[in-house]
Every structure is written in C-alpha cells, then in structure tokens.
Amino acid sequence: MNFLRIMTQKKSLIPKLNLRQRTLIAMIVSAIILLSVIFAGILLGDERIATNLENRNLAPSLDHPFGTDWLGRDMFTRTMKGLTLSIAVGLIAAAASSLIAVVLGILAATAGKIIDSIISWLVDLFLSVPHLVTLILIAFALGGGMKGVIIGLALTHWPSLCRVIRAEVMQLRSTEYVQISRKLGKKRWWIVTKHMIPHLIPQFFVGLILLFPHAILHEAAITFVGMGLSPHHPAIGIILSESMRYLSTGMWWLAFFPGLCLLIVVRSFDIIGENLRMLIDPHRAHE
Amino acid sequence: MLLEAHNIGLRHPNGHWLFRNLSISLRSGEIVGIRGPSGCGKTSFARILSGYEQPSEGVVLLDNSPLPKTNYHPVQLIYQHPEKAVNHRWKMSKILNEGWTPDDHLLTSLGIEREWLNRWPNELSGGELQRFCVARALGPKTKFLIADEMTTMLDAISQAQIWQSVLDIAQKRNLGILVVSHDDHLLKRVCSRVIEFHNISYK
DSSP states (O other), X not given: OHHHHHHHHHHHHSOOOOHHHHHXXXXXXXXXXHHHHHHHHHHSOGGGGSOOGGGTTOOOOSSSXXXXXXTOOBHHHHHHHHHHHHHHHHHHHHXXXXXXXXXXXXXXXXXXXXXXXXXXXXXXXXXXXXXXXXXXXXXXXXXXXXXXXXXXXXXXXXXXHHHHHHHHHHHHHTSHXXXXXXXXXXXXXXXXXXXXXXXXXXXXXXXXXXXXXXXXXXXXXXXXTTSSSOTTSOOHHHHHHHHHHXXXXXXXXXXXXXXXXXXXXXXXXXXXXXXXXXHTOTTOOOO | OEEEEEEEEEEOTTSOEEEEEEEEEEETTOEEEEEOOTTXXXXXXXXXXXXXXXXXXXXXXXXXXXXOSSSBOSEEEEOSOGGGSSOTTSOHHHHHTSSOOOOHHHHHHTTOOGGGGGSOGGGSOHHHHHHHHHHHHOOTTOOEXXXXXXXXXXXXXXXXXXXXHHHHHHHHHTOEEEEEESOHHHHHHHOSEEEEHHHHOBO
16 A cells, blocks of 8 residues: 555656656757857857956856956856857867777778778777877877867877777678678678668767767866967866966855856766667667 | 589688588589588588688689679578568668669569568568568579578468579579578478488588
8 A cells, every 4th residue: 555655646746757758858958058058158249258357356146147257257258158169179079089980990890900900909009098198299299279189189089989880890791781782792882881881870979979078078178287278268178277376365166167067068968978879779770 | 504512611710620521513403402400510501602601621613613702693692580681771672672673573473562662671571571682682693592591480371482483483594592401391392302411521
C-alpha cells in the first residue's frame, strides 16, 4: 500500500518524460543558453564597454548586472562579447581540428600499413604531451594573436577523434557490404565516399561538438597566461587575467561572473554533445 | 570457362593448418556441391575461390590465369547473412544497382516486388534481402557463383523459390555454381555432383 501511494504521488508531481524527451529538453535548454549568449554578444553596443570613469568599480546592480571594472566598463557586456569571441574561435578551431581528424583517420585506415603507422605515431605523440604545452608552443611559434591560437587549437585537438574515426573506418572496411562492393568493381575512393563517409557523419558531428568545450577552455587558458589573444580583444581569458589583479581589493564580481559564464557555456556544449551522441547512435540508423 | 583451385591451403597465424592440398575444378554450367561439418573451413575456402582472401599456399585459376584483383570479379560470392551484406544507410534500389542494373525480367523471376525498391533494408525480411543479394551478384560479367549457405537462414518456401530462379538463370547464362552447404537434401536436389570436404583435403 505504502509503495503504491509513493508511486501515485510521484506521478502527479513530475510529468513522466521518457529518456528521449529528457535528452531533447536538455539539448534545447543548452542551445538556448548558447544562442542567447551569442546574440547578447552581437547585439550589445560598444558604448557600454567604452571607458566611463564616473562608473568605476561598481558592485553588481540592476543597471550593471555583473558590476563594472576599474575603467567603468560594464562587465556584463564585456563578458558576453568575450564569450562570443571565444565561441567563434572555438568553432573555427574545432571545425578545422575535426576535419584534420577525419582526413587522417580515413587515410590511416585505408592507405596502407606505412601511412597507418605514421599517423598512429603522430596520434600517440600528440596525446602523450599535454594539450596546453603543445598549444602554447605552436601559438608562440606563430607569433600569438588570433591566428596563432586558432592554428594551435586546430593542430592539437584532432588526435582523439582521429583514433575514433580510424577504428570506425577499419570496422567498416571489414564489413561484408564493403568487401562485396570491391568485388563489384568499385574503386577505393568510390567506396570511401559512398559507403564510409555517410557512416562517419554522426561521429564527426558529435566529435566536433565535444571538441568545443576543450577548444574554448584552452583558448581561455592560454589567453589567461598571456600567450593567446592580444589584450585589446574582449576575450574571456583577458578579462579573467586582468581581474586577478583587482581581486585582492575586494572586487570579486570581476572574476566571479565571467568565470561562471565560461563554465556554463562549456557545460552547455558538453551537454549538447553528450546527448547528441545518445540520440544518433550510428548503429541504429533508421529506427 | 574453367575455375580451378590447385593445392589450396590456409594456415592460421598460430601455425595450425585449417586445410591443405585442396584441389577442385568447376566448369561453366556445372553445379557442384561441397558438404562438410561446421568449422571445417568451407566458408574460408569459398572466400578464397571468390578472391576475398588469399590462400597461404596454392593458386586459384580462372581459364589458366589468376583471379583479377580489381574491377568486377567474375567469381561472385553470396553470403549466408543477407542483412550483413547490405549497407543499412542505403535504400534497396541503390543496393540492387550497385554493380549493374538488373532488368525487370530478373527481378520478377527472383520474386522481387517493385515497391520493395523504395524501402530501407531493415524493412525487409531476410528472405527478401537475400533475393536482392542474389540479383546484385548476377551481373553480366559474372561467370561463377559461390553460394555459401545461401539459403540456410531462410524458410523452405523462400529457399525453393530462390533456388528455382537461380538454377534457371544459371542454365540460361551457362553459369557455374558451387553450392556450399551442410544440407544434404538441398545438395542432392540441385547439384550434379557433391564433394565431401574431407575427401578433397587432409590436414
């Protein structure tokens, strides 16, 4: 009886959603958060981040939700613009990185043993060194700035996705329909484009979205240590590193809100990626 | 045409021979059965004959020349599991036309209905899929057909239908067929001669 009562109570409190609906809702909420950040970053005017010495060092209020900094700039606007820039950098870098991963993964699995061992060695090499170290090296060698960061991110984030793609292509290559296709006289390139790439699209997109949080965090990290974007960009890493100097004077909002927002954005991308992976399992295509 | 296998042997990487000294010859128009218990290497032998695998020793000759490595293979293998032999992201019409374009007459004789062409593979049964696999393998350049347990997974009616049409086509086009099976009734029914796998090989 007790058990029954608990069951019925539960039902009336929370509407029953299945896993698929909950997954979709989590994805939609995350997407709305990200889109609103991007729109805020684009739509908020530059006059709010102009120097305004009358409004220096204001604590968070309705007028300035995230407070203002030592030059009287509105921190909310700076944070949104910084995040938008970070998302843009992350998008370019993650797209380039996953493209490298797909090309190298397919090459490793189809172009013979020597190329496979070269690419596998490269993957092991990049994975054995912490991302941040290689990233700083590449960005520094390219002279820093936006270009250095993007190229650095693109060149350091491909290995894990490359491994997944290589394994997937190897598995596809041994499937009966691919072997039959070869015996029906189809060329290697034809098989790659017609049989394999359609199977890799879900892996590609999931990999791409899961690369975002890494790319954004690493971009913020190397900007924070001063090797990344130049200080006149309103990047999130710049905001955080500048605010460090003012933390000890009690201006906690300078670091707290931008840091929290960065965390939310990264987590949103993560949620979208993980849930997308659950929804488009490549082994169940048309059910 | 003549398909010959000379002293074929296949060795596992650990050094154990699965079979050795297998020789067989198959003429166009001939239907030969190979019978043997599970795990004796029938499928591996079928894969070697149709060029999917390289033997550890011996050669397979088609009219005294080795099997081609590229282009349309004249010896086509039909697998036991049709659902694994089709790409699940392709519609049936694309699967059917991958190697050549079968004419209406062939489709009718194999019992393939036109409306199946617009479906996905998981919307058809195993027997229906196997008909597509057979039609796909019967291109104009096919000279020999290796049927590796082609109808083992199917019910008796589909089995009879598929074999009926395959035998008709083989007769018309003078194809040679190697039937690999452990079903005695089937082998007796369709083959002109039946070989025991163990009689042609020793380990």
